Amino acid sequence: MNTESPTSGSRAGRRRGGAKAGSTPTRTDTAAPNASQPPGTVRPGGRTARTRAAVRDAVLTGLTEHGYPGLTVEYVAEHSGVHKTTLYRRWGGVEGLVADALDLAGEDSWTPPDTGTLEGDLRALAREVYDTFSDPATAAAPSAFIAAAFQSERAADALRGFYAERFARCADVVRRAVERGEAPAGTDADAVVRAVSAPLFFRVLITREPLDEALADQTAAAVHAAVSAGAYTTSDTTGATPGGATG
């Protein structure tokens, strides 16, 4: 799906295992904006993969409908068709179910945009966040995972891992920009890709303000300007820091 949504694996999971049709579809499954999954990346299916995908779908549905405090193993059993004793044996309980749903979400083949310019790539990343959160259907699952992390340390750990892996993929955006001479050598890719998402997540999930596309573009333009000015270069690399990085 995209950088932002912990549900990115939904589509891949369904292709991979073909979770049974009609089984509690998560609303996010039909709305993933990132279309292209290179065929070679789709793993062979099988009963285990199908079970895992069905369980993941039920976890997502439960989280988005009832929140973490309302999610129970009984609910997941009922909505996945997987027996409760199997769920307890393989996942341990609700925390394990949520963590595994996030792990599965991270196993897709999403790659960051490659528009040919740093500013284009940053704008595309920011717009993916905007697209995710401007539609209640696609916003529900990531919001539910993020909410769950306030209440479950295991969910928080899984969320940290999900985003670390997502942002690691985005390092290519900055690497290519450095190669093209659009960013100074030593630019902190981690900080750049997080900075382009953060103001949008902040407004929608922390300060509870509305988003618009202009805000996504402004955010991307601001990060681009800061990168160009050398504000994201790490101290021990290059002298190419025309401004902003020092106090």
Next chain:
Amino acid sequence: MNTESPTSGSRAGRRRGGAKAGSTPTRTDTAAPNASQPPGTVRPGGRTARTRAAVRDAVLTGLTEHGYPGLTVEYVAEHSGVHKTTLYRRWGGVEGLVADALDLAGEDSWTPPDTGTLEGDLRALAREVYDTFSDPATAAAPSAFIAAAFQSERAADALRGFYAERFARCADVVRRAVERGEAPAGTDADAVVRAVSAPLFFRVLITREPLDEALADQTAAAVHAAVSAGAYTTSDTTGATPGGATG
């Protein structure tokens, strides 16, 4: 306290009404970094103010200890010494209690830093966020309010109001920078003050990554560079947009 913490009112509330000593002190009360409250801004106390402050303290303690799903009117009654029927009559229930605790938190006299330079002010703002979240005691209450907003629409509304009011006060930072010629006329103050907080909130509450002071400084430096480059100027004001704001 500061821009970031919805508990900013704690100190003012205690001064104002002098909530009874020994009553379930919230851990945040002793750690507010923003010391100076101009005397004229402290309202006269009284039984109503005392009651409200005691109730707010109990709400904060309950939220930080048990989270929103575990907060009950019974708990607040027990920890505030205010009768349950009074709580229901005045606040309606848990949602009203949480919303009013946030409203009260916003009624302090906090003003943004005024270091004499835009970069100094932005760094001071970013470091206040860092300070708040680097100490579990001061991080607990804002985290609990933000978590509550995922589960209560009234808490979300109150949180939106709290931050809107906080960031409105910060507009002075950008106004002064424009006056000093450090920022182009037409710089979007709202976007600037949010951008300097967002990456820190994002890491601590969304992606669940650790913070450090260098990250706060990097964030401030990046926003400063973007402001200098004109990336935050609104389109209809001035031609002083040397770069970044356009696609």
